[in-house]
Amino acid sequence: MESRGKQPAFFFDFDGTLVNIAATPGDVRLKMITRQILEGIAEEYPVGVISGRKLDELKRLVGIRGLYYSGNHGVEIEGAGLDFVEPVSARSSAYITCLGKSMASALSKFSPRINSKKYSVSVHYRNVEASLVRGLLRRVDELLEEPLLKRQIEVFHGKKVVEIKAPVDWDKGKAIELICRKIGRNSVPVFFGDDTTDEYGFRAVNKIGGVSVFVGKRHRQTDARFWVKSPSELAGELAKFLFEA
Ligand SMILES: [Mg+2]
Helix, strand or coil: CCCCCCEEEEEECCECCCECCCCCHHHCCCCHHHHHHHHHHHHHCCEEEECCCCHHHHHHHHCCCCCEEEEHHHCEEEECCEEEECHHHHHHHHHHHHHHHHHHHHCHHHCCEEEECCCEEEEECCCCCHHHHHHHHHHHHHHHHHHHHCCCCEEEEECCEEEEECCCCCCHHHHHHHHHHHHCCCEEEEEEECCCCHHHHHHHHHHCCCEEEEECCCCCCCCCCEEECCHHHHHHHHHHHHHHC
């Protein structure tokens, strides 16, 4: 992959990309083999993991030193010389945290899993009884109507999750661009992702001549140009790359 002095920099989403999505996000574990493959790649190339999870939690779950880590869909970034929080998100943190608390109490009868992540709140409903999901989502819409009208928040729908964050012009694609600028002009990003917020990453890497790879069953529209069908197939491809490189 090294041609004309260009060098790949590998970026991965976490849930659904490096690990299978678990019924409870807290139950997720990175497989030992995947961790070893990532460590091997990181010895040769820059590696970043960019997730919707909170940065601290992401670092703990991946557990490899020396990588770039980005939490909250790109809002917070750490790694070799980078310590970044997107400024509007930083200012909105207290409001978003407060909103998370009020949503937790307003939605308690549906028992979703509400994860307050400092710069965003996620409402996971994978474990909510199927007959209650419509009611839950209707209640979420009601609760978010006013802050949406006042442009205090932005809302995204992912896989059985509603994500709420400050309305900022910032996403996983911008985080990848920022890290690539830090790494240097010869880096070509290769980005793997599985969900709606990863589309920003796919479009960003396509634009700068990188490689975009969708992970999962091909059941929806994606801007990714390549495809592997599961986190284990991805791990297998990475292992091949590592040993053939
Ligand atoms: Mg994902």
